[in-house]
Structure formats: structure tokens, C-alpha cells
Amino acid sequence: MPVAIITGASKGLGRALAGALAARGWDLVLDARGEAALKEAAESVAERGVRVAAVPGDVTDAGHRADLVAAARGLGGLDLVVSNASALGAEPLVRLGELPLAGLRRALEVNVVAALGLVQEALPLLRGSAAGAVVAVSSDAGAEAYETWGGYGASKAALDQLAAVLGVEEPGLRVWAVDPGDMATGLYAAAVPDDDDPRPSPESVVPAFLRLLDERPASGRYGAPALVEGR
Numbered sequence: 001m002p003v004a005i006i007t008g009a010s011k012g013l014g015r016a017l018a019g020a021l022a023a024r025g026w027d028l029v030l031d032a033r034g035e036a037a038l039k040e041a042a043e044s045v046a047e048r049g050v051r052v053a054a055v056p057g058d059v060t061d062a063g064h065r066a067d068l069v070a071a072a073r074g075l076g077g078l079d080l081v082v083s084n085a086s087a088l089g090a091e092p093l094v095r096l097g098e099l100p101l102a103g104l105r106r107a108l109e110v111n112v113v114a115a116l117g118l119v120q121e122a123l124p125l126l127r128g129s130a131a132g133a134v135v136a137v138s139s140d141a142g143a144e145a146y147e148t149w150g151g152y153g154a155s156k157a158a159l160d161q162l163a164a165v166l167g168v169e170e171p172g173l174r175v176w177a178v179d180p181g182d183m184a185t186g187l188y189a190a191a192v193p194d195d196d197d198p199r200p201s202p203e204s205v206v207p208a209f210l211r212l213l214d215e216r217p218a219s220g221r222y223g224a225p226a227l228v229e230g231r
């Protein structure tokens, strides 16, 4: 069975993706900081009959990243890394003039440095997979200039560029940066608490990720809505 590491898998998109991969028979290594929510998510996903290792920790901790890859090794190898855990830098978001620099550093550390650190740790196993892939969960905010999304957006732009270069440097892998589009999750509510407009569920976005895995298009940046609509 293929094996995936998904960071930020206790809720939102990460959890939805974990459920969908488990339904397809993937064994999983799941991460989040909050131990209770992660355990609950892992138990729910494991009901599909797959092996699930729940490894609580912060992706910015190098030792924790090593533990995630070691857990995958214990499941027999590693075929997919999904860097999904993310920090906003300020909750709620604020304009750049007021953005605490410590918040920007945190967004860069979680969204960029930790994502690369995990890939570096995982590369030997990914290169040994017949179909190794890396998914960097990006954002529209990394490509467009939205008021108050500047720090977070800058981190996602950096993540996109790391993914693009990794795709060139590792032609044996697929490296996809994926903009999932807006979703009704805790992250969005924390970013813009006053915005009550309805948004798609994370589950509705998951088919985009499954399509990438099924069709294995070239490494590059993809938008989930277009993938879901079959474009």
C-alpha cells in the first residue's frame, strides 16, 4: 500500500484528505500539534482499515519532522508528502503596516522552512518510491495582492517557488503546489473572523488532489477549482 505523510491532519483540508486517501487504501502518517484532536482524527481515518500513525508535534521542530519520516519508514516507505500545516502570521490578519515581524517570521518558519525541512528529511524515501510526490498546499494569497494577506501571502509565494525549483531538481518526483481556494475552516475563520459568507467545505476540494495523484501531471502549480471542474 502507498504511504503518505500529511501535516496539519487533525482538521480542515488535511483531515479531509487523510480520510479520502484512507478510503483508497493509503497508509498514513498524520501530524498536528494538538494531540487529542489528532488522535481522534487518526482513529476515525483508521476505521477504513488502513494503518495510521498519529505523531503529534510542531512541524517547525526538526526532531518531529524526523519522527514523521521514521514513522513512514516503519510503514514500509514513503510515496507522498503533503505540506498542509500553515500559520497566518497574525490572527486576525492585519495590514502590513501593523504586521508583527515575529508573526511574519512564524509564517515563514511554518509555511516555508518547515515544509522544505520535511521534504529534505523525506527525499531519500521519496526517491525510492515508484511514484513519489510532494504536495505543497499554497494559496491564492501567494499570487494575488489582497489587503491584510501580505505576510501569509509572501510565505505562500516562497513556498510556491521552492516547489517549482524542487520539481526541476527532482525530475523523478512530481512536485505540485496546489491552491485549494477558499474553504470553510478554522484557518479562514481565524484570518477573517467577521467574514460569514459561505465557503466550500474542505471535502469538496479533495477531488482535486486525488486527480493529481491519479493523472500525475507535470510538476507545477495547480488550482483546485479547475482540477475539480475537470479543466
Ligand SMILES: NC(=O)c1ccc[n+]([C@@H]2O[C@H](COP(=O)([O-])OP(=O)(O)OC[C@H]3O[C@@H](n4cnc5c(N)ncnc54)[C@H](OP(=O)(O)O)[C@@H]3O)[C@@H](O)[C@H]2O)c1
Pocket (backbone or CB within 6 Å): 007, 008, 009, 010, 011, 012, 013, 014, 031, 032, 033, 034, 035, 037, 057, 058, 059, 060, 083, 084, 085, 086, 087, 110, 137, 138, 139, 140, 179, 180, 181, 182, 183, 184, 185, 186, 187, 188, 202
Ligand atoms: N481555508 C482556506 O480558505 C484556505 C485557502 C487557501 C489555502 N489554504 C491552505 O490550506 C491548508 C489547510 O488549511 P485549513 O484551512 O484546512 O486549516 P485548519 O482547518 O485550520 O487546519 C490546520 C491544521 O494544521 C495544524 N497545524 C497548524 N500549525 C501547525 C504546526 N506548526 N505544526 C503542525 N501542525 C500544525 C492544525 O492543528 P494544530 O493547531 O493542533 O497544530 C490543523 O490540523 C493550509 O496550508 C492553508 O494555508 C486554506
